[in-house]
Amino acid sequence: MRDSPPVAVRLVFLARLREAFASPGETLQLPASAPSTVAGVLDALRARGGAFAAELAPGRAVRVAVNHELAKPDDAVRDNDEVALFPPVTGG
Amino acid sequence: MEVRIQEADFDVGAEIAALRKGDARVGAVAVFVGTVRDVNEGDGVAAMTLEHYPGMTEKALQAIVDEAKRRFDVYAMRVVHRVGELAPSDQIVLVAVTSAHRGQAFDACRFVMDYLKTRAPFWKKERTAQGTRWVEARASDDAAAERWER
Numbered sequence: 001m002r003d004s005p006p007v008a009v010r011l012v013f014l015a016r017l018r019e020a021f022a023s024p025g026e027t028l029q030l031p032a033s034a035p036s037t038v039a040g041v042l043d044a045l046r047a048r049g050g051a052f053a054a055e056l057a058p059g060r061a062v063r064v065a066v067n068h069e070l071a072k073p074d075d076a077v078r079d080n081d082e083v084a085l086f087p088p089v090t091g092g
Numbered sequence: 093m094e095v096r097i098q099e100a101d102f103d104v105g106a107e108i109a110a111l112r113k114g115d116a117r118v119g120a121v122a123v124f125v126g127t128v129r130d131v132n133e134g135d136g137v138a139a140m141t142l143e144h145y146p147g148m149t150e151k152a153l154q155a156i157v158d159e160a161k162r163r164f165d166v167y168a169m170r171v172v173h174r175v176g177e178l179a180p181s182d183q184i185v186l187v188a189v190t191s192a193h194r195g196q197a198f199d200a201c202r203f204v205m206d207y208l209k210t211r212a213p214f215w216k217k218e219r220t221a222q223g224t225r226w227v228e229a230r231a232s233d234d235a236a237a238e239r240w241e242r
Contacts, residue, residue, distance in 0.1 A: 014145055015215035016226045061229070068148035070211065084145060084213075088229030091142065091173060091214025092126050092185050092205060 007036045007079045014086035017062070020051045030077075038064050039073040041083055061088050094169055095153040097144060099176040102186055111168050111188050118167055118190040122197035124205050130180035132227065135220040142175045142184065145213035149173075156207045164200035166191045171204060173214065203240055210237040 012025040034040040042064070045052045056062055064071045065084040077083055104125060112118050128140050157169050172186040187204045191197035216227040 012145070014213070015143055065148055065213070068151050084148065086145065086213060087215065087226065089210065089213050090216045090227045090229050091144070091212050092209045
């Protein structure tokens with residue numbers, strides 16, 4: 001049992017990741033065992049295997065934004081945060 | 093508006109005129125316009141689609157403009173970035189800066205483009221004879237942005 005309340009984040013998948021996951025996003029309930037961090041979110045997705053494991057494999061360049069701000073693996077996520085996953089940007 | 097994201101094309105002359113209007117302190121206007129090339133990675137590009145992350149894109153661009161205003165002695169700045177379907181030779185992005193002198197205007201313009209290339213959530217997908225593909229980020233873009241960190 002964990003003491004903290006459950007954390008669910010609103011995932012947004014963009015560009016190549018949206019196509020690879022065949023989804024624009026979803027709500028993810030973090031497992032009770034997972035840390036409430038960006039890394040915890042990525043680990044939970046990787047554990048699904050398939051395209052998630054392949055696209056989010058260590059060494060693949062994936063960027064994460066929490067509530068529209070670029071985030072690092074150790075950054076915290078809170079309940080109802082918008083967590084976007086996307087490849088390195090290529091605008092301009 | 094300092095930052096705009098739009099499907100429509102933009103008129104560079106009109107944007108510069110609006111930026112300079114009524115400000116006689118201006119002695120320099122630096123402008124960068126990015127356009128769609130018809131060749132990338134050795135393949136002919138027939139069309140390009142630009143996707144972005146609504147909500148974050150505007151904030152990211154405004155943060156870059158705000159940072160440029162802190163770093164450089166400039167009067168006014170404007171960034172216009174297109175999204176949607178584009179064809180070779182189409183305009184993609186405009187960065188315009190006014191300042192008293194050229195040095196600060198050039199530097200601020202380059203700074204905004206270097207940061208935009210690595211921090212603003214846009215993605216290009218191009219159509220070639222082989223099909224469609226997402227454009228890969230370039231290490232040289234990261235290096236260009238890091239230059240400003242030193």
